[in-house]
Amino acid sequence: MTTLTKTEDKPAPTGPEAFLSVRDLRVAFSTEDGVVRAVDGLSFDIERGKTLGIVGESGSGKSVTNLTVLGLHNRKTTDIQGEIILDGQELTTASEKEMEKIRGNKAAMIFQDPLTALSPYYTVGRQLSEPFMKHRGASKKEAKDRAIEMLAKVGIPQPQTRFDDYPHQFSGGMRQRAMIAMSLMCDPELLIADEPTTALDVTVQAQILDLLRDLQQEFGSAIIFITHDLGVIANMADDLLVMYAGRAVERGSVREVLSEPKHPYTWGLLSSMPRLGGDTSEALVPIPGTPPSLLNPPTGCRFHPRCRFRDEVPGDLCSTERPLLADGRAAACHLTGEQKQSIFIDQIKPRLG
């Protein structure tokens, strides 16, 4: 009921087709050392059936953003501003009861480390059944059938007998499959995958990615795929959002961003990635410096202390004024279009090979 009224109140700003729309999201935690602004003015949209990749270093705010979407942040210490609109419903102001109805049902999450994310004391089957029984009011028997069906779907052999196994009896890849099966129990329309393949070896990683793609085609869910692995993103996502220190610095389709990146940070990310065909004698070029503390972030462009190209911008614009990120294909940088173009072609592209 709230859903309907809310839809009329607040149409998603970038058109009606956006299934999840995050507008100017600001997340701040109060800690003993001060206020950490983990996310600072982030906006993005995602449509049904599409995959949005979010990349960035550790601490860039990617996970925090997505925990906030599901309301999994600590409500006491966190201050949230901005809007998160899921299918017409505003989530930042939703009550805990309303959030409970959405979590695991309309929007589900796949966590990074399936060993710690699954409870060690209950069977995999029981943990899978829980959300189905809660959201669909299903009986134990129905939930069991559904769980076995989903376990089979994610490629776990002999799901009937595996249903009664505990997580520690599963291998790493199987646990992640079970985790995915659990998130899919109620056919979620939004799936948030927080580094789902980081803890897995590459062969299993490829299987899991295939699986996610197949499932997306089957269910038409929107997927937010968080990772710091650009190789994985190139494979998985339609659109890409690059985050740095709590802000989005570049956005566009995956092809555009990876083949013609426009932000110095994205250049840095790409240059520091090893290539399979690369020359072993050629050194990787890491981004100098360390990610900034979000307790006391740099002024202006947050990347400026580590940026090699700030001298090309007239004045001290980089350290005084925050570069804005336009809608669509864009990068938040004070360099002009021509400068970016020439730097990329002359200095960056040769190194990427």
Add this chain to the structure above:
Amino acid sequence: MGRYVVRRLLQMIPVFIGTTLLIFLMVYALGDPVAALFGDKAPDPATAARIREDLHLDEPLWKQYLLYMGAIFRGDFGTAFNGQRVTELMATAFPVTLRLTLVAVVIEIVVGITLGVVSGLKRGRPLDTGLLVVTLVVISVPTFVSGYLLQFLLGVKWGWVSPSVSSDARLDELILPGVVLALVSLAYVTRLSRTSIAENTRADYVRTAIAKGLPRHRVITRHLLRNSLIPVVTFIGADVGALMGGAIVTERIFNIHGVGYQLYQGILRNNSPTVVGFVTILVIVFLVANLLVDLLYAVLDPRIRYA
């Protein structure tokens, strides 16, 4: 599992022999039991010699121990020097202490875990800080102080309860002694479950449970409590043995004729069969309680499987 239990039971044998031997040696090294029997009077040498022979006190110590152990396994714990069979004393004392322990353990579980859970969930709040201070005070106050204090206040000054327990030792009379007995362990249980809960509230699987859309109370009871209470169960299990044997002070204060009382009398009167007999049973209680805790562990945590 079966093999594990058998192995554990076999391991109990050397522990049992070791502890009983130690107790036996210590009690018999204390002094001359025959002299103690006669109190202040000097014993008649002929009678004393006869008693010594009857009780095998003239034999070497290792032989006395073997004879005593042999008798125990035939169900003969000897005679206390007042003429009563030690088994008779046990039959009256153990049920009383068992009831007292039961009351104490129930208080420990209900109050201790409740306070611990509330405190753990409200970590850092005034309630939590307050409970931490209170439990620290309780832990540092010896039982005889808290015992006499509560007895004086509740029993004598305000007259809410009877200050001493009748020989029936009914359950309602045992509530105050139960509280006194449980007090220190209760504080430990509170702190233990508080830490455990506070640690687990931030665990990944709790976040998963919330992300599945489970309501808060379900997350707490199903996922958080189950996982947090394992260390608490271990503590309480081991504590049952300690409470049964450690009630000496409490039983003295409230004049409860249980195990602690009999042990006290036995020690006071240098009455070796009573002391050794009771302690032997307590050793068995300890060993069995520990075995049960270990088995319970496997039931609670599926990752532990005994082969």
